Amino acid sequence: xxxxxxxxxxxxxxxxxxxxxxxxxxxxxxxxxxxxxxxxxxxxxxxxxxxxxxxxxxxxxxxxxxxxxxxxxxxxxxxxxxxxxxxxxxxxxxxxxxxxxxxxxxxxxxxxxxxxxxxxxxxxxxxxxxxxxxxxxxxxxxxxxxxxxxxxxxxxxxxxxxxxxxxxxxxxxxxxxxx
Numbered sequence: 001x002x003x004x005x006x007x008x009x010x011x012x013x014x015x016x017x018x019x020x021x022x023x024x025x026x027x028x029x030x031x032x033x034x035x036x037x038x039x040x041x042x043x044x045x046x047x048x049x050x051x052x053x054x055x056x057x058x059x060x061x062x063x064x065x066x067x068x069x070x071x072x073x074x075x076x077x078x079x080x081x082x083x084x085x086x087x088x089x090x091x092x093x094x095x096x097x098x099x100x101x102x103x104x105x106x107x108x109x110x111x112x113x114x115x116x117x118x119x120x121x122x123x124x125x126x127x128x129x130x131x132x133x134x135x136x137x138x139x140x141x142x143x144x145x146x147x148x149x150x151x152x153x154x155x156x157x158x159x160x161x162x163x164x165x166x167x168x169x170x171x172x173x174x175x176x177x178x179x
Contacts, residue, residue: 008093
């Protein structure tokens with residue numbers, strides 16, 4: 001899994017400005033320091049490579065790694081760490097894959113983004129609910145929708161900067177807890 005992430009991170013800088021459509025597996029393999037066969041051993045094709053940052057199995061693995069590392073800490077610290085990890089994952093993996101998905105077509109973008117947001121936000125809301133055990137299901141659902149809007153705006157806004165998402169998420173969580 002780690003090697004797939006490293007390959008994706010090596011290829012992700014090639015995506016902006018229409019690079020997803022121009023990218024070949026041969027070029028991706030060169031950038032990642034692999035043979036083309038080695039690249040195909042890890043990814044079924046160009047689409048799987050480019051959408052790796054949105055793949056539920058990648059994001060699910062990141063969530064599982066997070067739980068192993070931070071699941072034992074008190075809820076306020078866990079939410080803080082979740083915001084850090086989530087915003088970093090969005091900037092490193094999700095945004096490049098959203099850019100690629102948009103270049104591949106709106107239907108690809110919509111489907112991949114929906115799956116990724118669902119995977120990631122369920123864990124985030126679960127962490128917040130641990131911090132606020134009295135949160136109703138209705139408030140938790142409203143929080144998830146708000147987080148989804150903030151994240152979606154961040155990943156599709158070309159002017160968004162790395163690191164900005166964390167503060168926007170924090171404000172959304174604080175607002176939900178204040179209600």
